[in-house]
Amino acid sequence: MESKDYLRSQTERRWMELIEEVGRHRDLLADTFMQQVEGGRLFYESRVNAQELRATANSAFGLLLKELGGTAITEEDRDFPRRVGVRRARQGVESEKLTAAVHRDFSAIWSSLLSLSRPEDALILAVHAEDVWRVVDTFAGRIHTAYTEEVVAIAQERSMSVQSLVSQLLFDDHPSTTFIARAGQALSIAAGDGIWVAASVVAVDSALRQFTENQRRKGRVAYTHAMGGCTVAIWVAAANESRELLDIVNGWEHGADERELRQVHCGIAPLHRGLAHLHSAAAIACEVSMTMRPDHRGPATMSDVWPLIAGASLNERMPGFQASLLFGLEQCKDAERSTLLETVRVYAANGDVSTSAALLFCHRNTVMKRLRRFRELTGMDMTIPEQAAQAIVALAQKSFE
Template sequence: MHNNEDVAVSRRWSELVELLHDRVDTLAGKFITQVREIPEYRESAVDTDEIMLTARETFHRLVNALRSGGSRPGGELDGEFSAALGAKRARSGIPAEALISAVRLDFTILWAELLAIADPADAPMLTSRVDQVWRVVDEFAARTNASYLNERVRMAQEESSIQNEFIARLFSVVNPSAETAAQVADALGVSVDARFGLVAASGSAAALLRTAQGKAATRRNQRLFLRESGDMAYVFWPVPASRAGDDKAVIFTVPQVFADIPCGVAEANGLRGLPKAARTASSLAALLQPADTGPLSANQAWPRLAKRQLAEAGLDLVEEIDAALEPCRGAERERLTEAARHFLQSGSVALTAEGLFCHRNTVLNRLNRFQELTGIDLTVPNQVARLVVAWA
């Protein structure tokens, strides 16, 4: 008796599945209606006719899987179909979450149709079969999603390779042509005339730059591009433009991911200015000192740059100042240089006196003595610049 009941249940299930097979076009039509309620599909460029054909083929294969009673939809042929579908949706720019939502509509539509064509007496049988329907759809969804993700990785690698090729072309010359800059702008998806920030580092700091750029690249709101040349690593990014009606200029800031990395930093007006900015940033990176714990800009390091250039020309300002202070006796030299350094920081006798815990007349006397020995008047900018560079 029990066997007869099992045979009857199986026969009835087969009847319902055959009815589903005859309604593939109806299932596909319902899918079209519901999938267009997903914003990413509604706003995508995927043609409705193409979605209809894909939906019809999908339901045909899912119903065939239910027909055979297996959990692997359609065998190897279906594996090819789900792989093609996942790759196709990836190339269409459909987000992963939207794709999964669309594929899972298959279960909702299949199950709703089964309930619609079944009799009340079929309820126990349907309850026992819900897991089978879910497994079939879930397996199809998993295969489609795996193919989608693989295609996205492949697309990202291709895009990165293409971008690296154009970036290398941009940095290969001192002054890129307007045509080259326009091509690079198209490849990177940026404005050719935008402002750009650029950081540069070598050695262990370069490794930190690469890691930070890689992490930031996964965030859609952050566009950071990597350029490597020998031991140097460069990362550049477009600086956001000011909003319409905003008269305030956008203040250039280094992305937070680089805030704790010792590196040189520079700006460029337009893509064509990036090679020059790279040279500036790499020069600044070469001036980094152990005490530097973050990006070093030209505004901060111009005295170091000037000191290095003068040294390369054979002029040692430190040696000159040391020789001028040679007549100092005892602690006089320390007091004079201390007063001069404090005054350089503020340009104020009062603040210098406050910082040194002494009377302002004492500060004036020390500054006058310093001028007497070195010939440098700390109130004359042209002369002060020599001292700033020497002590950089």
């Protein structure tokens, strides 16, 4: 098998011919790009004037083709990605959308190469495809670096600087290390700080907002920001919490703010460290908040809502799953069904007959009798973990009222 370097050397001349040919059709590249971004409506959401966008695309393809063709790059060329990144940041283009739009340069160049090549050029294109992607990806990286630096600069200039930074961290699931470091400095959050993230549906977010304000009054670092239909609260944990409660699902129950949090109807994520995972923590808190029952008291965690989420998913993918499991309970009288469900839920929460009997103020034999009756009606034995899990999921979604 011929080595890749040998193939590259043997195909270099024809490759350069193709690049030159593409360069002679540079206007068509810009046209293709504008079609792909729908004149700026896609990715840029019309924040960038179409005429400016096309001129920028034309210049971008000129630079990319220079690099592909090995042509000398001027200082103005080297500065071009920075200028683009700065301008797009000022125009309010979203980070991920900007990167996605720039990567469309690859498909425009590749489409042109395919249309201009001959059947015998297939090997040449295969050998040099990574050259095109490397040049475009490097170009996109330079733009993104300039963009993130400008976002920080803008945030520092504006009165809403904190909100700008928090927004970028919440909505960017892969922020650069440079941005994280600078944002952390501006927000007074160190890389090793533990961070709590909670969320409340906007309609009932007053308690969470008040809690966050109280944290600030105590001198704690705390912020709120809108995310989807939720208000997200972020605050820095005490030093001992960062060490002892990291990644514990119900860690808030053992934290310094436990008493105050019990008055807040919200979803809360496990304690995490630093700003790198703020997006995922906020997504968890919002999902929990939107799933938790309206009558839940205090914060809810992933442990509290997993049966609801699992049940919703199962019912969507397997209609009738829940009804088939609980059909027997539908035949019971209301009083018996209520007693059985209360017993099953109490037992599911602790897994011990004696403890359940004490909580239900009845004899342990009564608990066992009720569990047997539940098994007769549904076929689910609460003493078998797999069947107990099915019951928990099915009952989480079902209301008999």
